[in-house]
Amino acid sequence: MKIITTIQALRDIRAGWAHEKQAVGLVPTMGALHEGHATLVRQSVKDNAKTIVSIFVNPTQFGPQEDLARYPRTPEEDEKLLAAEGVDLLYRPDEQVMYPEGFATGVTVKGVSDYLCGPFRPGHFNGVATVVSKLLNQAQPTCAYFGEKDWQQLQVIRRLARDLDVATTIIGVPIVREADGLAMSSRNRYLDSENRAKAALIPRIMRQLAQDLRAAGADIPTLLEAARAGLCAEGFVLDYLELAGAEDCTPRQDLGAPSRLFVAARLGATRLIDNWPV
Numbered sequence: 083m084k085i086i087t088t089i090q091a092l093r094d095i096r097a098g099w100a101h102e103k104q105a106v107g108l109v110p111t112m113g114a115l116h117e118g119h120a121t122l123v124r125q126s127v128k129d130n131a132k133t134i135v136s137i138f139v140n141p142t143q144f145g146p147q148e149d150l151a152r153y154p155r156t157p158e159e160d161e162k163l164l165a166a167e168g169v170d171l172l173y174r175p176d177e178q179v180m181y182p183e184g185f186a187t188g189v190t191v192k193g194v195s196d197y198l199c200g201p202f203r204p205g206h207f208n209g210v211a212t213v214v215s216k217l218l219n220q221a222q223p224t225c226a227y228f229g230e231k232d233w234q235q236l237q238v239i240r241r242l243a244r245d246l247d248v249a250t251t252i253i254g255v256p257i258v259r260e261a262d263g264l265a266m267s268s269r270n271r272y273l274d275s276e277n278r279a280k281a282a283l284i285p286r287i288m289r290q291l292a293q294d295l296r297a298a299g300a301d302i303p304t305l306l307e308a309a310r311a312g313l314c315a316e317g318f319v320l321d322y323l324e325l326a327g328a329e330d331c332t333p334r335q336d337l338g339a340p341s342r343l344f345v346a347a348r349l350g351a352t353r354l355i356d357n358w359p360v
């Protein structure tokens with residue numbers, strides 16, 4: 083596995099692969115890799131002749147009160163995991179490379195960014211859309227892989243790829259969960275053992291709620307409110323728990339169109355998100 087840090091090195095290697103007409107997969111990450119990331123990587127290695135993984139903790143997607151400074155960084159372990167998965171290229175640009183002096187452009191995806199996490203993390207999806215646009219331009223991948231764990235982010239990226247005529251195929255990969263159902267996340271390592279055990283209530287409540295919502299005659303607003311109350315009673319501070327359109331992420335109170343359950347809840351200083359099909 084080759085490790086590079088500059089756009090020029092990425093372009094040179096990419097140009098060689100283009101010459102050989104090889105399919106190239108890109109897996110963008112912020113590092114502190116776990117089995118969820120590894121699953122995206124495996125999918126890319128399977129689908130493409132070459133796989134690039136980027137690791138960049140993108141400052142523009144963190145709010146001023148968020149965890150940028152303490153975001154976990156495990157470069158040696160990440161390198162080992164990626165080499166073992168058969169990754170061809172690890173691209174690890176720094177902030178100077180991604181946002182040089184004078185950088186002034188942002189990508190805003192309206193609509194789908196405006197709900198769920200949008201109001202709770204102002205500027206977050208602009209940061210994501212901008213950095214992903216840059217990575218897609220830099221790497222020119224045939225396919226790029228994103229986790230359904232960040233379902234709303236995946237919809238934002240699908241929208242921007244369509245709207246900006248990006249040639250890359252955007253591929254969503256199902257959520258990878260711990261044995262107790264908690265969605266794997268780099269942020270789970272912030273949880274102490276008591277809160278880690280408690281965090282498994284999120285998937286448990288979501289699974290039950292999804293089932294209850296599908297029952298004939300279900301009173302959807304009442305079921306949602308009861309689930310919210312259940313999490314709050316266990317000490318979660320809820321940003322939201324909503325039923326929303328699977329594509330537009332707009333909250334709704336009926337199952338008339340493809341819908342999912344979405345939750346963002348804080349346990350102490352750790353913010354957890356999850357989503358569930360209905």
Ligand code: AMP
Pocket residue numbers: 110111112113118119121122227228229230231232255256257258259265266267268
């Ligand atoms: P991150 O490093 O947290 O920015 O995540 C990089 C990519 O991995 C994103 O597309 C995430 O959605 C995806 N990802 C993170 N955790 C999981 C998981 N538990 N299951 C599936 N994909 C995940």
